[in-house]
Amino acid sequence: GAVVSQHPSWVICKSGTSVKIECRSLDFQATTMFWYRQFPKQSLMLMATSNEGSKATYEQGVEKDKFLINHASLTLSTLTVTSAHPEDSSFYICSARVETSGVTQETQYFGPGTRLLVL
């Protein structure tokens, strides 16, 4: 399957600092990437849809000024958590959509996730 990488895999930061998380599609181009957040023992929560070359679409309740998303190329999307607070501590996972022409299939492949701990 398609490979998606995420960096860093884990990060600990002080409250008030900003953290940038990178999501890369390694062997394919992704016009659409997704950012999810997952709290312990809960399902994935979609935060935003990132489209290459345009502004991200945020889900209701997600602060776009706090969670900055940049999808500058077909293989890279970044999520920046600005002025992080302890309640932002979570597991952040990106996914990239593989669009296969000729076949109705739009599978999402996930990166390994980034654990963020804000002290």
Next chain:
Amino acid sequence: GQNIDQPTEMTATEGAIVQINCTYQTSGFNGLFWYQQHAGEAPTFLSYNVLDGLEEKGRFSSFLSRSKGYSYLLLKELQMKDSASYLCAAMDSNYQLIWGAGTKLIIKP
């Protein structure tokens, strides 16, 4: 509204067969996905169904009935490593995935 239902937890015995059911209600439909997620890890893709019927892939099979809004994931010859959460997700008309809460599968020796 859009909704995905799947059991919260299931228990099965090593070597046995288990079926995890999923029902969905979405605005439009562009396919049903199953993902496996081990504790502390990101989900991994298992299967995709968009047409009615059974898709077999090794020990795992996935079934879809669009008229019933129903899917199941069938796991055969269970192994201890299959202990994980299994997430059902339906893709709506906007190509957004609507996620179920996941089914935690516990495999006992």
